[in-house]
Amino acid sequence: MWQLLREWPPGYGGVERVAHELALAWQQQGQPSTIFSLVANAVAPVEPDPLLVAYSRVSLPRLALGRLLIPLPSRALLRLLWASDPLHAHLPCPAVLALALVARLLRPRRRISLHWHSFVEPASTPAGRFFGVYERLAELVLPYFAQIVTTSPVLRQDLIGLGVSPAAVRVLPCCIPESLERQAASISAARLLSPPRARPANASHLLSCFRLISIGRLDSYKRVDWLIEALATLQNPQIRLDVVGDGPDRGALEHQATLQVPGQVVFHGRLDEIAKQAVLARADLLVLAADRCNEAFGIVQLEAMACAVPAVALERPRSGMAWVGRTPALPWNGQRASLPYLIARLVADPVLLALVRREAQQRYLGTFSRRVWLQQHQQVFAR
Numbered sequence: 001m002w003q004l005l006r007e008w009p010p011g012y013g014g015v016e017r018v019a020h021e022l023a024l025a026w027q028q029q030g031q032p033s034t035i036f037s038l039v040a041n042a043v044a045p046v047e048p049d050p051l052l053v054a055y056s057r058v059s060l061p062r063l064a065l066g067r068l069l070i071p072l073p074s075r076a077l078l079r080l081l082w083a084s085d086p087l088h089a090h091l092p093c094p095a096v097l098a099l100a101l102v103a104r105l106l107r108p109r110r111r112i113s114l115h116w117h118s119f120v121e122p123a124s125t126p127a128g129r130f131f132g133v134y135e136r137l138a139e140l141v142l143p144y145f146a147q148i149v150t151t152s153p154v155l156r157q158d159l160i161g162l163g164v165s166p167a168a169v170r171v172l173p174c175c176i177p178e179s180l181e182r183q184a185a186s187i188s189a190a191r192l193l194s195p196p197r198a199r200p201a202n203a204s205h206l207l208s209c210f211r212l213i214s215i216g217r218l219d220s221y222k223r224v225d226w227l228i229e230a231l232a233t234l235q236n237p238q239i240r241l242d243v244v245g246d247g248p249d250r251g252a253l254e255h256q257a258t259l260q261v262p263g264q265v266v267f268h269g270r271l272d273e274i275a276k277q278a279v280l281a282r283a284d285l286l287v288l289a290a291d292r293c294n295e296a297f298g299i300v301q302l303e304a305m306a307c308a309v310p311a312v313a314l315e316r317p318r319s320g321m322a323w324v325g326r327t328p329a330l331p332w333n334g335q336r337a338s339l340p341y342l343i344a345r346l347v348a349d350p351v352l353l354a355l356v357r358r359e360a361q362q363r364y365l366g367t368f369s370r371r372v373w374l375q376q377h378q379q380v381f382a383r
Helices: 014-028 075-082 094-106 126-144 153-161 178-193 224-234 250-260 273-280 299-306 321-325 336-348 350-368 370-380
Strands: 002-005 034-037 056-059 062-065 068-071 087-091 112-116 148-150 169-171 210-215 239-244 265-269 285-288 311-313
Touching: 002 014, 002 094, 014 087, 014 370, 056 075, 068 094, 075 094, 087 094, 094 112, 094 126, 148 153, 153 169, 169 370, 178 273, 178 299, 178 350, 210 224, 210 273, 210 299, 210 336, 224 239, 224 250, 224 336, 239 273, 250 265, 273 299, 285 299, 285 321, 285 336, 299 311, 299 321, 299 350, 311 321, 321 350, 336 350, 350 370
Parallel strands: 002 034, 002 087, 034 056, 087 112, 112 148, 148 169, 210 239, 210 285, 239 265, 285 311
Antiparallel strands: 062 068
16 A cells, blocks of 8 residues: 655654554555655654654655645656555645646546545645645545545544535544553553542642643644643642643743743653653643644644543634543533633542543543554555
8 A cells, every 4th residue: 555645754743643553554454555755854864763664665856845845757756656556645735636636647447545634724824825725626626536534523524514425534533653552551550540639739849730731843823822821820830831842933932931930831842752651641631722723633632641641622613633632521612711711620629630531541442542543444444
């Protein structure tokens, strides 16, 4: 099975992690897997792959005009377009969509499927307007593909609302690596065995603090600034925030935290998987505060829930990120204005916190565990 995407897997983002897990699953089923990428791993000599790679990767030569990538003629490109091997193309990316369409025209009987990771909420910039045009074109050509895979029931309904046949749209949520799931099982077992206890008033010791965590690239639409503002609203020194990730907004966020909540926020930068789970092991709540539908799932929520850490995300149209972490007992409506109230409730009510921890782990096991994911994978890609 071949895959086509912009990114270079396994990487750290959602699209490349999904492609990575799909490739591993096909390899385990005896189907040799190859991934074609438009973005070569230029930092490979400096930064090794964060996860073990057991499949072939092919870099496609391309011309970059800002974020727009234009594939260049090459032997690898001809191999991709003319082959009869099944092809699974990951969107959103204009170049990937264009190549999938060309491959469809060249071999009408070839098995070609799309992976619809997210809708794009364009910014009011020339690049944003261009991606708005791309998405409208993508929506028009979806009926030309017999199979479209997406990550949540929310996105499936949105695609059907665009006129895509319900039979063509299949749901395969994201997953986490098997090794991380095993480690998370040990963490969750220890957390769930600990009895709930109230935090002493005016506690200053770090072990007595309520710990929020945010994991992701530090750029504009992730809205870590909103999480810092919620912390400032609460004015409770017992609450700490761990920020895992790096990006262009880190300096501004560090300055904001120093001004508004001095001493309550730790910026860890990018961590490897083991170090990241160590931070998760002491967290009480993960918050995904992204304000655009570009964030459609949030694999970090799965990492948290597997460790029995409740995870919440903002409700956004055309996004399934709030659906991922939703559990019955969480007093959360998905609105930014309610975030301080949610945090305060969990800080003040250790019994409620213990309940939502258990619900988070149960939701992970029943909906997103690798056992469930592998069953869904076989069903989604059954011929």
